[in-house]
Amino acid sequence: MDIRGKNALVLGGFGLVGSAVCRELLAHEPARLVVASLKKSESDQAIAELKAAFPNSKTKFLSAWGDIFVRAEWQSEETPPRGAILADPARRKVLINDIVDELSEEVLSASLLHRIIMGTAEGLDGQPAHIVVDAINTSTGVAYQNIFAAARKLQSEIAKGSPETSWEDEIEQLLAALYIPQLVRHIQIMHESMLQAGTQAYVKVGTSGTGGMGLNIPYTHGEEKPSRVLMSKAALAGAQSLLTFLMARTPGGPTVVKEFKPTALIAWKEIGYGKISRGGKDFMLYDCPPEQALPLNEANLAPSGEFGAATGKAMEAVYINTGENGLFAAGDFAAITSYGQMEFVTPEEIAFNVVREIMGGNTGRDIVAALDSAVMGPSFRAGTLRDSALRRLRELSAEHGESVAFEILGPPRMSKLMFEAYLLKQEYANKMANALADTPQQMAAKLEARISSDAKLRQEIISVGLPILLSDGQRILRGPLVKSENAYRGWVDLTPENMAQWQQRLEGIRAMVKAELGGGSSSQHDRSYSSVREWADDDRFEIGEMAGWVAINEDKGRRGKQ
Known part of the structure; x- marks a missing residue:
């Protein structure tokens, strides 16, 4: 399809791949480009950077922000709303119903994702998206709610048998973390919204969940190997791919339905020197000189606690910004990208393929087409x-x-x-x-x-x-x-x-x-x-x-x- 004059939406537009897709799209002069991100400051920053890179662009830039997995009314400009929702019993009940009940018109119209696609979200101008590129790592967002931790907490409360335990709260916390119902509802809302919007092209940038490595991946977060959480992420990524495959087989929807699945680390956004942070929080420096060494016992092996002396200073070092994966030290980057490890692919390569497929080109990298060619149909x-x-x-x-x-x-x-x-x-x-x-x-x-x-x-x-x-x-x-x-x-x-x-x-x-x-x-x-x-x-x-x-x-x- 011709991108010129169309309304484009990039979900995750502040991220590494999303911003590269925005730049690639702008070369083809869409009428509007909606850059959506979790935080308002992120989408605003992404638009400012795009305007600086394309000063003569006639494209209208629009910012959309928030957690697309929950209702529009629950959004906060800078703080992801999910924690506050789960802490509020009334809103938590509504969230669970939104996930597990049938998809009603009320649930659909309340969804932030629906409003962004339809162009009715705050800050948009009522024009629906002709092109939707989803560069959000959906499986990470869902899997790292960590149903395993929620289940362990519930089991612990059962073992305690405390009369003070709020069983309603504990069970609802577990229900709110269920992976598959969340993914199914997300795809239902995505598909129905695009049907109503008349969206012509949908491209998902997915993930293998392991950077292309196998179940022996050494890069976990301290869990057992293979990690249950990491395997859950991969399972959700695969489930979403198959739902996208089925979406492409549904008459009446977008003409173009594609998915790209990078199987390597995606890098990079920036190389520099400065404060090291994660999740918006600086790494603060602590000291524990040898003369203050602690005895090696169970109490002193607690995962966290009042240990070490705060210096009041933040860590500063040379880093490489890998986007969603955060800041890596030079050694981190060299290790993970070494031959036989995760290695890496650049966001620009992904973005080029995304836009080429939207325009009708054949990249040979679309997994929907790959599945079509591999499955056994009627004979x-x-x-x-x-x-x-x-x-x-x-x-x-x-x-x-x-x-x-x-x-x-x-x-x-x-x-x-x-x-x-x-x-x-x-x-x-x-x-x-x-x-x-x-x-x-x-x-x-x-x-x-x-x-x-x-x-x-x-x-x-x-x-x-x-x-x-x-x-x-x-x-x-x-x-x-x-x-x-x-x-x-x-x-x-x-x-x-x-x-x-x-x-x-x-x-x-x-x-x-x-x-x-x-x-x-x-x-x-x-x-x-x-x-x-x-x-x-x-x-x-x-x-x-x-x-x-x-x-x-x-x-x-x-x-x-x-």
Whole structure:
């Protein structure tokens, strides 16, 4: 796609890769560039640096800031809000609900990520993003909430059995740290927001979680090797990659969906001399001369405490700034980038590939395309054997009676559609034209009469968890299990309103068959309905094919890639 004149959003735009992507995008003159970062000062600084580097740019620069994993109303300009949220019981409950409940319009509209993509967040001008580049290390942000530490704390409280323990607080702290629900909700919000915004390109800069090293990675934070936290980070990175892969297979979303996965240290941002800090805090110097040596005992081996004499001075040294990974000493950098260790890749190389893929180039580095080329999809052999399997199923059905749905396939809605189609097939002698000749009220009455008289069919339907809504819309027939909460999702619906909808479906299917049969004998049509494949306009019901037609044409559930 052409970047010129488009609205671009870079999430993590202050970071090493994000800032490089911003510079690469600006060379192609987007109309707007939204630079999003965790802190307001970071996004403002990033924009100031970009303006200095591109003084003649006509691009409009906009700043967005905050924690994209929580609500917009909870943001703080400089302090990440998550700690304050978890300390507030009321907001903590809302956060947990936002993570584990179904994605509602209220949850979506409250999300900071949604508002940034839609252009409605504070400081933006209401214009949605055409291009979204996500350079945030999502897996680090989620995995380093450290569910292992939260679980150990809860286990410790259980062992103590103290009556003063607030079990509600402890359990909620654990729930708020659950990895997969957070990642799933993040991707749901990202995808739905881009659908609403009409976003045309989405590129994720991901991670392997280990800088490309294996489970023997020596660079942990003092945990066991392999580190559970580091492996969790890698697992989340892989999970996000597969969700991005599925996003690319979803019709109606961004045309361009890509992910790059650097497998090395990314460096560097700056080399200099000065104060050494981490997380915004200077490393303060302490002293413990030999004459003040401590006995080697358990008390003096505590991980932290009032040890050493404060000098009041901050550490100053030569450093190399590696962005997200922080400041490294010369020795640190030499060790981690040495041959056979993590080594490194530059952010500019990543940014070049990101922008090239947005513009339609082929870098050979996009892992979505790599997965597409490696997975095994539908095969010619399976397509050939499908007809054999269906033929044998029809032969056995003629002998023993037709099987419709067992509610093992998955969604109750598919089973509901197939049972409704089967009822119509039985009542109208397997002719769609016969069903279309009746009024919806007549259809409803006839199908209810058939349900009343056919105990075997009735038993099969309610025994797999599908209630039967009778034609008056006020009464149901049910068994011990109900698998869905309404008629749309999984009740066999005998109301006239549903019969009218079935008439519309039958007309649509007949029109498709007629168009494909009358459209010549070329390969332009998919010929997905069996009558068309057999070149026969025989107007018959094919219940499985009908359910598939509804899934594609009504539920927008078509397979995105073959």
